[in-house]
Amino acid sequence: MPKLTQDSCPTLTANLTVLYDGACPLCRREIAVYQDLQPVDAGQTLTFSDISRADSALPLGGVRSDYLARFHVQLGDGQVLSGAAAFVALWATLPGWRYLAFAARLPGATPLLEVVYRAFLRIRPQMQGIAKAFEAPRVSKALAGDLRSDQAGETGAVWIYRGLLAVSGNAGVREFAQRHLKTEQVHLDNINAVLPWPQRSRLLPGWRVAGFATGALPALFGPRAVYATIAAVETFVDQHYQHQIDKLQNQPEHAELLKLLRECQQDECEHRDEALALQAQPPGRLLRAWCKLVGSGSSAAVALARRI
Ligand SMILES: [Fe+2]
Numbered sequence: 001m002p003k004l005t006q007d008s009c010p011t012l013t014a015n016l017t018v019l020y021d022g023a024c025p026l027c028r029r030e031i032a033v034y035q036d037l038q039p040v041d042a043g044q045t046l047t048f049s050d051i052s053r054a055d056s057a058l059p060l061g062g063v064r065s066d067y068l069a070r071f072h073v074q075l076g077d078g079q080v081l082s083g084a085a086a087f088v089a090l091w092a093t094l095p096g097w098r099y100l101a102f103a104a105r106l107p108g109a110t111p112l113l114e115v116v117y118r119a120f121l122r123i124r125p126q127m128q129g130i131a132k133a134f135e136a137p138r139v140s141k142a143l144a145g146d147l148r149s150d151q152a153g154e155t156g157a158v159w160i161y162r163g164l165l166a167v168s169g170n171a172g173v174r175e176f177a178q179r180h181l182k183t184e185q186v187h188l189d190n191i192n193a194v195l196p197w198p199q200r201s202r203l204l205p206g207w208r209v210a211g212f213a214t215g216a217l218p219a220l221f222g223p224r225a226v227y228a229t230i231a232a233v234e235t236f237v238d239q240h241y242q243h244q245i246d247k248l249q250n251q252p253e254h255a256e257l258l259k260l261l262r263e264c265q266q267d268e269c270e271h272r273d274e275a276l277a278l279q280a281q282p283p284g285r286l287l288r289a290w291c292k293l294v295g296s297g298s299s300a301a302v303a304l305a306r307r308i
């Protein structure tokens with residue numbers, strides 16, 4: 001195993017091999033910046049090695065997962081530097097960046113940089129997820145609008161059941177809500193999986209609040225109001241999904257999405273039918289007015305989510 005150093009700051013070296021994780025979108029972007037630069041001294045060579053590739057060579061005795069976990073450079077004499085020391089060694093070879101390397105070599109600066117780097121490594125998986133989401137191919141504008149409305153609806157659905165559970169003490173309502181909440185969370189996860197992150201609804205906090213209120217308010221009035229509300233919501237959602245299914249059913253390129261929407265619609269219809277079956281008696285005038293308001297609110301939310 002070559003000597004691994006995290007704290008030392010080497011002087012300029014004639015040959016430097018940069019070992020980077022090409023599967024990481026953050027690393028790729030940073031390395032692309034360095035690759036566009038020529039080393040300051042003509043006698044230096046800078047080699048970039050994507051060690052995420054199984055066929056790429058590693059320093060003798062090295063374990064790939066260890067090298068992927070941190071940034072490394074290998075000097076011409078075989079010494080391997082890791083983390084902040086590796087960055088400083090690389091920066092020292094590059095025009096512009098060498099001044100940063102000079103600053104990093106001031107007393108205490110490289111250890112401080114190492115602390116910052118370790119803190120970054122802790123949030124690296126989350127940042128990689130965000131970067132990958134931004135790199136994911138976008139869906140068409142029209143499809144994104146429809147999927148955004150689905151995302152808003154499923155977010156609202158999840159929070160309706162959370163609202164019910166926050167308020168209702170009725171055992172039947174709570175069992176109903178817990179079961180349906182699981183299904184709605186699966187719907188939301190599946191819709192999120194096909195809607196690239198940058199195209200998602202920017203009004204999610206609003207859909208959560210609206211959903212929570214739509215569940216919590218009827219829960220204050222008992223099971224009859226709860227089941228009438230769920231039946232009204234799911235009646236709307238069934239029609240909403242049917243509208244999208246009609247648009248997509250002659251587009252073979254969207255066969256997978258069509259399957260997903262049909263599965264969601266099937267679940268929503270079961271939710272609606274279950275809620276209708278649990279209604280002990282038909283809703284009165286006030287409850288009918290509330291259900292109408294829920295339907296109009298859902299319609300307005302869909303229109304808004306298609307745009308934002
Ligand atoms: Fe759903």
Ligand SMILES: [Fe+2]
Pocket residue numbers: 157184234267268271
């Ligand atoms: Fe549902």
